[in-house]
Amino acid sequence: MSTKIKESDYIHEPLTDFSLEKNRQVFKDSLNLVESQLGKDYPLVIGGERITTNEKIVSINPANKDKIIGTVSKTNKELAEKAMQAALTAFETWKKVTPESRANILFRTASMLRHRKHEFSSYLVKEAGKPWIEADADTAEAIDFMEYYARQMMQLKDGIPVQSREEESNKFKYIPLGVGIIISPFNFPLAIMAGTTVAAIVTGNTVLLKPSNNTPVVAAKFVELMEDAGLPSGVLNYIPGSGSEVGDYLVNHPKTRFISFTGSREIGCRINERAAKVQPGQLWLKRVIAEMGGKDTIIVDAEADLDIAASSIVHSAFGFSGQKCSACSRAVIHEDVYDEVVEKVITLTKTLSIGNPADSNTYMGPVIDQKSFEKVMQYIKNGKEEGKLVTGGLGDDSKGYFIQPTIFIDVNERARLMQEEIFGPVLAICKARDFDHLLEVANNTDYGLTGALISNNHDHIERAKEEFHVGNLYFNRGCTGAIVGYHPFGGFNMSGTDSKAGGPDYLILHMQAKTISVTHL
Incomplete structure (x- = not known):
């Protein structure tokens, strides 16, 4: 089979439209x-050479x-x-x-x-x-x-x-x-x-x-x-x-x-x-x-489109059960719009379908294994002492490793839920006084992989470009979903070598x- 090098510019592989029967x-x-x-x-x-050994790794669903x-x-x-x-x-x-x-x-x-x-x-x-x-x-x-x-x-x-x-x-x-x-x-x-x-x-x-x-x-x-x-x-x-x-x-x-x-x-x-x-x-x-890895933040200021904010937070937090180094595991919201955004986030999260990923209607499947299940459930247990559980919080490992999309609100910015990478469907939300505080919290972890600002304020956007210290920074969208050639991917600090x-x-x-x-x- 021979394929010549193409002269035309490559855009990127299109995603499949599953709305078509x-x-x-x-x-x-x-x-x-x-x-x-x-x-x-x-x-x-x-x-x-194909080599078969007596000792095996067993891969399970x-x-x-x-x-x-x-x-x-x-x-x-x-x-x-x-x-x-x-x-x-x-x-x-x-x-x-x-x-x-x-x-x-x-x-x-x-x-x-x-x-x-x-x-x-x-x-x-x-x-x-x-x-x-x-x-x-x-x-x-x-x-x-x-x-x-x-x-x-x-x-x-x-x-x-x-x-x-x-x-x-x-x-x-x-x-x-x-x-x-x-x-x-x-x-x-x-x-x-x-x-x-x-x-x-x-x-x-x-x-x-x-x-x-x-x-x-x-x-x-x-x-x-x-x-x-x-x-x-x-x-x-x-x-x-x-x-x-x-x-x-x-x-x-x-x-x-x-x-x-x-x-x-x-x-x-x-x-x-x-x-x-x-x-x-x-x-x-x-x-x-x-x-x-990362501990990635979406920040929402007082002049944001609140529907875009809620959608960006939910889908970045719970896509693939939060098992992405770019996942939004924390949201920081200006106090003036905090209650309204929280309500929208909770409402949207409750619409997500959880179950067998082989089912076309499933939005969120399991976490990867027993060890991950136990780790995430322990964070949920600890989280009940750090914030207010408003949805989710339950897991079921009887057949597979399923954990409900879980949200804690009113979490202190220095709490473990806000600082440690969980790698599961757990979102922590905290309140910020003003834009300076939003940026301060966004930068207060050991990581620096992805982040997003939801805002219609030009000055805030320009400030965030300079002061939001992450390798991949997005505006008015989620913080996951980097596309090859469009969004070179890699982060600062303990997120790695920023290899892009x-x-x-x-x-x-x-x-x-x-x-x-x-x-x-």
């Missing part, structure tokens, strides 16, 4: 297809704990080392492959994924518990990442022009780094996993992919897709396993050149600390690309610059 029926057919494929066993992929999505072979240290050696060997040839050829593999993979879009989205429904719309957006974003990074690589392939003098010719070019460890999360198990993986690959590196143990089947299917698109053996190695065993081993490894991680603050800091230590035989300082996925400088993080100067004799 024909689209709903096609998606239902895909869900049935995936249902018929559940329970399969997936081997490791190391240097193109978080909406129905009795349903097994698949069993996946589990990597140990010995196999991790085998994968490292395969990646090192493959790097020697892959780094010499032209950028055009590497980009074409991404274009082919994107085309194949587009053709199987509903199938992959159905795996997201089953394995990650994503409702239809969230799953469809996840798959679309994966396609966007591949299309965007392929085009970005074509822009960077010849380097960046620098000055030359009469007696010399100078060139500034980018070359690959080496072997990268990709550690991807469960919440965007296709988009983030694929995006971080192909960014490393298109820039000439080889990859050891350790996906989330909650969603390893989606990753296995993607690895198969890239192989079908013509990716050579050893460039992408699939090695799910324990973070404390395999993850630590590879982060410490002297041949690891970079680590691309998306996940919690705790693990991100641990990786950064371990990667900073130079191991015997290590020739470089490892590079860490980390996106570590889906942005013009993201690929450069996976390369090193080389200056070449030739003196004319």
Whole structure:
């Protein structure tokens, strides 16, 4: 299969219109297809070799704990080392492959994924518990990442022009780094996993992919897709396993050149600390690309459109059960409009449908697993001492890990509910005296990922542009839903390295610059 590099500008992959019956029926057919494929066993992929191990990771449907999505072979240290050696060997040839050829593999993979879009989205429904719309957006974003990074690589392939003098010719070019460890999360198990993986690959590196143990089947299917698109053996190695065993081993490894991680603050800091230590035989300082979460705020001033405010808060807080690093887990509202906005938020939240994400009418499905369920329920219990519970508050893990969308109001700005990342369907709301206070609360966490201001006041908007300290700042809309190429994504402070996925400088993080100067004799 051959796909030439397209000259036209790529906009972005359109979302599916599920209001059309024909689209709903096609998606239902895909869900049935995936249902018929559940329970399969997936081997490791190391240097193109399929390896089955006795120890398994069992992936279950978080909406129905009795349903097994698949069993996946589990990597140990010995196999991790085998994968490292395969990646090192493959790097020697892959780094010499032209950028055009590497980009074409991404274009082919994107085309194949587009053709199987509903199938992959159905795996997201089953394995990650994503409702239809969230799953469809996840798959679309994966396609966007591949299309965007392929085009970005074509822009960077010849380097960046620098000055030359009469007696010399100078060139500034980018070359690959080496072997990268990709550690991807469960919440965007296709988009983030694929995006971080192909960014490393298109820039000439080889990859050891350790996906989330909650969603390893989606990753296995993607690895198969890239192989079908013509990716050579050893460039992408699939090695799910324990973070404390395999993850630590590879982060410490002297041949690891970079680590691309998306996940919690705790693990991100641990990786950064371990990667900073130079191991015997290590020739470089490892590079860490980390996106570590957020405590994201929507602020509403006295001159806001209150319906837009309520809709932005609710959908940013409870989309995919609040399991987004960009989720609005706190809203700060000017005292003059506080009661009215709170009432609108509660009313809208009560209209959200909760249930099995395979049902087209479901807005919010389960949280990902038992550990997450217990953590969120504990925050709800603690929250009853920090604020007034006005809706939700109940959970049911008898069949799946379901938690009602939960709102606490009148919460102190320094309370745990307002400061700690919960990663679940819990929203804390507090009151602000004036615009200075709104900005003060917006900036009072350890994080700095996303935020939004709902306002019709030009001066407030201009102030927020300068003073609201987040990596992705939005106005008069929600604080989730960054689009590749439109909203480069990444945050400040404890939200990570501000690596700006889906942005013009993201690929450069996976390369090193080389200056070449030739003196004319």
